[in-house]
Amino acid sequence: MANTQAMCTSFKVEILGGVHAIGTPPTRGTTAKDTFKAALFVDTATLGAGTTAYSSTNEVAGAGYTAGGITVTNATVPASTGTTAFWTPSASLTFSNVTLTTAFDAVLVYNSTQSDKAVAVYTFGSQTVTSGTFILTMPTNDASTGLLRVA
């Protein structure tokens, strides 16, 4: 037998669950889960790894769309398979009855409870919507395709 250098999988899951505060943690007035939101951005925006928080700059605008986007349904607890922790929203992101005439190709998931801090940016083929619905269906919630994965 030999020891194996590794980041513990339980730690990865607990990162997603907010158990560890390696840095100075925010003051929490409740033990409830944070609220996450999803906002759409035009295809000329430059969101990416350097995005630190939600901003309305270059967010889509149009009839039926509210700045800041929609609340992400979170009924799934972080889990792990093998050495990968993962979490995926438990419902599709649905923007109903909207008109978004400026092409958009990205959604920013952010933590609206924690000062709108950014979580992740996901891109897709550029789209417009006219008096219709935009649905973003989540990938399978597992270690290879989950929306948030700590590999």
Next chain:
Amino acid sequence: MASVQTTRGEMDEADLIKREGVVETDRESTNWVEYWLDDELVHRSVHVHLKQTPALFPELEKFSNG
């Protein structure tokens, strides 16, 4: 008769020209549907199914795997 929400309000689907499309990539499967009134786009809906997203901390894999 099926109705469609359009820029001109609810309209009968039979009065409109319907166009549909599918885009498949490694990362997404997208279906779109459009309804046209002559040369005017009066409805467009899109359904994007994300299939593969980047890992949050892939750079940690080399440490986790020893």
